[in-house]
Amino acid sequence: MTVTITSATNDLIAAVDAVVEEWLFRCAMSRWPVSGDFVPGDFDTAAREAAREGRIFVVAELKAGLLIDVDMQRTNPLQILREATRYPTAILARYGVPSVARDEMDSRIMPNDVYGLSPAHWNDVHGSLMEPGIIWGAAKASTMLQRRRSEGKLTE
Numbered sequence: 001m002t003v004t005i006t007s008a009t010n011d012l013i014a015a016v017d018a019v020v021e022e023w024l025f026r027c028a029m030s031r032w033p034v035s036g037d038f039v040p041g042d043f044d045t046a047a048r049e050a051a052r053e054g055r056i057f058v059v060a061e062l063k064a065g066l067l068i069d070v071d072m073q074r075t076n077p078l079q080i081l082r083e084a085t086r087y088p089t090a091i092l093a094r095y096g097v098p099s100v101a102r103d104e105m106d107s108r109i110m111p112n113d114v115y116g117l118s119p120a121h122w123n124d125v126h127g128s129l130m131e132p133g134i135i136w137g138a139a140k141a142s143t144m145l146q147r148r149r150s151e152g153k154l155t156e
Contacts, residue, residue: 005070008139012077012132013062019126020058020084024051027117028088031097046091054087066136070143077133081125082110085117 028047032039058080065075092115099114110118122129148154 003135003139005139005143008132008136009066012136013059013066015129015132016062016077017055017059019128020081021051021055023125024054024084024088027085028091031092031100031115033097043091043095046094047088050087050091054084057087058084070140071147077136078119078121082113082118085113088117089113089115
């Protein structure tokens with residue numbers, strides 16, 4: 001079975017769309033000050049709205065960034081998901097939730113991720129993203145390699 005970059009991209013976008021809103025909501029809820037503490041209804045409502053906005057952002061960015069020619073792509077899906085953490089971050093900051101301690105490398109690489117929400121890999125968002133994420137990456141790499149070979153820029 002041959003997987004095209006277009007089908008792999010569409011599958012990945014659909015898979016992310018199915019889980020990203022709940023992940024963004026969990027991001028906000030996971031940083032509530034005390035585990036088991038009462039969560040005010042307005043925080044819950046604000047976190048859910050932020051997650052919905054984040055989902056809209058993620059899907060739009062994935063389509064804009066990945067449904068274009070692979071040679072024109074300047075982002076990757078995990079980077080878009082990292083950028084989406086700004087939605088729960090804004091809610092947490094609005095409610096005065098203290099930032100978390102992060103190591104020096106994280107702080108330098110992602111200075112705005114003060115709550116440590118950015119995913120390092122697919123499983124940080126949802127386990128169901130592992131397969132479509134890997135397939136998308138492989139399809140993109142295969143497409144690029146085939147092009148470079150046909151252009152004479154790569155040899156076997």
